[in-house]
Amino acid sequence: MGARPEVRDRRLTEGWSIDTRRRASGFPRPRVLIEWLTVAVIATLAVALLAAGQLTQRADNVIFDTLAKLSVRAPSEEIVIVTIDNRSIAALGRWPWPRSHHDAGLRRLAEARPKAVGYDVLFVDPDRDPAQDIRLADAMKTTPVYLPMTFDVPGQDGAAFDPLPPVEPLRAAAAGIGQVNVEFDPDGVVRRAFLSESDGRRVWPHLTELLYRAERGRPSPAYERADAGASAPVVGALTRERPVLISFAGPPGHFRSISFVDLFRGEVPSEFLRGKLVLVGATADGLGDRHATPLSGGTRVMPGVELQANLLDALLTDSTITPAEAWGRIVFAVVPLWLLLAGFLWLRPRANMALGLGLMIGVVGLSMMLFLLAEVWIGPVTALAGLLLVYPLWSWRRLEASSAYMVEELRQFAEEPDVLSALSRGGAAPPSDVIGRQLDLLSRAIARARDLRRFVTDALQGLPDATLVTGLDERVIIANREAEQLFEGLSGRPAVGAQVADLTATMSVVEPDAEADGDEANQASGAADIEMETPRGETFNVRRTALTDVDGRPAGWIVRFTDITALKAAGRQREHILQLLTHDMRSPQVSILAVLENAGKAEVKPPVAARIAGYARRTLALADSFVHLARAETRQYVLEEVDLGDLLIEAVDDLWPQSQARKITVSTDVGDSEHLVMADRSLLTRVLINLIGNAVKYGREAGRVDCRVFARDGDGGREIVCEVADDGPGMSEEQLAHLFERFWRSAETRGIDGVGLGLAFVQAVVKRHGGAVSCRSRLGEGATFSVSLPAA
Template identity: 40%
Template structure:
């Protein structure tokens, strides 16, 4: 019974859902930005207004018509001569501006009205209020002011009109009110324009219908003095001189009182106190302007689309943090605009919208995950049933969560069985076996692998395959961190085996297989280290037997040469030919012995100076070079280049390279032997480079130069005839056994350069 692989969610469906939510939420959020929930906006505005404490204008003085004044001067309303005396008193005391917030709309005693009007005219700095009265029958409201006998001498008149928000709280003022077909200025607007310094900014001249009042605090923040105290001369002139004096009703129940953001009590701010707060805001330039609909929409859409982008690129927990962060940014930006820019940009609709949209997206994602989990768990349960594993749950569970929990339990049980089966199979293998993930990190190892790597004291789980294999210190191999290579570009996912020889004589064959999961995605590696020490020993015995054969080959050839040297009468041509064949056979036997020693015989490592060995090799080939008039130059080597090696094997290695250089070089040429120390990824190396001026060879020939019995013949040259093709094979085997490498660089007609690189040995401090 086969089961199809799980169908992955289509990205296009998720993107379509995201796009639909983005469009709908943008339209809804813009609508809320243009028509925000005013009650919630007002709550936040009141909080910011109360937190925006500032000093009150010290030039403002309120003269209270309070309970004390009523007790001393009698019941309200007072006669007009009392008000005339107050105007004269304030004028004499040097008041800069007098805002008399009392409406004298009814004609009184003509003499007293005349006296009050003359006092106002003498002062020349008194401003009187007007009110909008209902004209009835659908007619526009009419403006009602003081009688002409009183108002004609006033410095200015204006409407004392109060604007209420939907919740009945006063937060704003209108610089102008519509009265019929004309606009009537507010009383405070008139006072501000008449008394502001020349060139000072006037926010009442803008296009804003209303301005939000930046209350400095409750009414008590301004200086107050009782009406009766001023009238009786009890108030010092310094309290009045140069001040803007507001005169109005403050006694409880005597006049209207209005709720404001800074006065929770509905009867705590009277009209004259409200006018003083408005004038303070106008003079300070801190009147708050409501943001326009386009500004609110841009602010909302910016935060919304930041959140929507986060939905696409961030995980759920990060999106939760992003939602909270954007809400805090919106609140902070609104507060900064209010306190620093005097602009009211409410974030309430934006913050609530972001939270609702985040919930909708989260619920949608949760629903998709729930559907996917249900399908996958049902599929696993079907696999378990099909294989006779476990007991199927009832067809009808109490709820969806219970069904999913039942399926999940079956899946875990099945996965645990598979894990145990895989572990048993892995640990039963006789060879060391490692299982790694796609990044080359070990996730499982059998008992043989643990025993193999135990001396290195490396934690297997989590270590890289390259580090583990390098910890065995294989001779001639150094694996980079990205080993094994990714097989995407290879035709097969099974690599060629690699023979590893350890310093203790053991040998292993390294086999790697790349594995994939059911969706053909990379899953990791299986690495097997098969112990081939017995096979290697057998090969070594074969080589030893071969050495015995080569020894038996040497004796007859030596005897032939001896007979030729002592037997007279042999023709010279025949004698030379027989001697050449015998010498060739001896060279072949010597080559076999040397190659076998380099490949099989354990080397005895000890600190040796590679520079001294190079000098010895130069001395050994000197007679040959002298015969052909070839000069050998040594570059470097003034300081010791200490390596760990077998002196005899390394000397034979350099002699072979120098001998080839002498043999291939034309007469009168120069051979250069360069000794140096170079850095590398695995540590410093001691390098010996031998360069000749011979005919060289092609890139294809260079790749096969180190193969046994490889010989290169050149027309017009006889230097290849005397060789057997084992010298370079010996060089490579010897260098590899010493943990180094040898390379060749050449081109036809420019000579060849062979470079031997061996790990540099540094002598540590004595214990």
């Protein structure tokens, strides 16, 4: 009726729970699948639009800023800032300064021999005195100086933009010219920079990128990693390329710095600047070059030169943050969404809630790990928004579908024929409103279910075994009197209404033995049996049968507890006997033989030793033969297709030493064709060994034993026959009548080794294979044993 349970589970109900979930969580109904696909498409499109349009960027920025504050680090020792601060303005005069001040500052820097100088001051207009520009250009030639440029958007005469480089001769004297444009996020905070800008023909690297190349002699790894066309915003015809998010080393004032006026006056030791990357820029109040950053905090803004220092530090330490492309943001948001959607199909509501919370935590954690470890930024808010959107959407659709499904099922149930029509109750006409009709259908269905339950309960009371009927939740619905008596004694509570796990809590599952009677047969046939033991020592066979509805779906279980205490006691007694024979009786005999072999003739006289050894070997043979016979009668056979001729040849080979010792010739005739039977190879081989061994033992000295295998047509169909014939003394009719009895031996054979169980073993094995064994013999004419088995 039902699927096979997990019969080897440590607890009975654990196997039931697994089986129940498998049945209840089958592939979704078509209607559920349509609802699921609808919700999945709507949610996926919404999440993809959010991710592609970066509509959650402001919320993501909050998380980014928090992570930026957590990832501050010590500033690079290679960077020094020369600040044009309030003290310098007060000492050297109001801004803008004449070219002579910059000329003097650069010459002081040249004396300290820095690696390179990034002079973050725009010289886009010529000085009133052209000689001043020439002298400043001469000063720039004393050390590598990189100057900034900017763009005028829109440009003059209808141009999209005009590049504004430094004036000549400063442009010619500079070691390089780089753009220093600032990119503001929608909230006015600077978090990113573009390492190059282009108009399609010309490329202007960032000023800090030029300083990196001056230091390392190659483009920065961030410059090479960044896609030149990735997320490139266009300002007029100017394309901003190679975006990176700045990994800020620290808040304003984090880098080593000196005041310009101290440099101007020569008060800075040369060692402080030697071999460094020096950035010169304005930090004074009122000069306007200040920006909000993730580390600014409140109204504390960061001067532009410190912003450049943070970007240069990120390039030098290769710690810039790579922003994810649109496809990466979409994948990052859609994957957890679809994992949750998959859970909606296969998991229960509580598991789905746990899955949703786990996915939210996982999304935030993965975003943080990518930021801190892989230096990649993917904002998690879009993915979180998708998870938060799909859960109520799916819950609403499932609630609506569940309500419609319940009403339809109740209507169909009301229209079905009632098997207990004689017990059906009359009732008033159904109400006219929708809710009233639904409640009326439910009420009638409940009444019918109660009547059916009463009917089934009365029928169960006549069963002799303790029997439970449970629902899919494993809660007992009906229990007969025997079950109530059993479980009230075990758990002290009524069986009805209790969970099976609670009722059997004091019982333990009996682990089947490796050769437990019928265990393999039960498994092969799909039987749903396990054995459980009570604290009082009672053993019950527990059989579970599935209850199904009209569509074949699981509806519950019938569980029967059959008392097999007496049968188990008999089985244990048999096992104890076998253990006694296989160990307790064999071990002393083996020890006796070992003592006799090691003692020597001086301690035990040879005739006495021979007699003791004979008795010991006889006892060993008796124990082995009895064990083989018992297991042949009880163990489960493993059948396979074998060639009886091959088994005969193997048996003859095994007995070659015995036959040679008595100078007996053993012949075999198996023909040219195969003689296939379905048999347990090891047991059938031992049968042949026993028969041939008996022929060798009881046959005439220097005689012969003839063995042959052939096929013939029997009463039940084609059969394979094996005959073993000897030329021994033969047997009388009286001996033949007792031949296969246990422990029986004729007076003529008492002097030959044996215990009288070999032929009983042969008969037991052959019968369990569906065959027959017989013997033909006369006194003085030898004996012929014949084994016939059904052909495969």
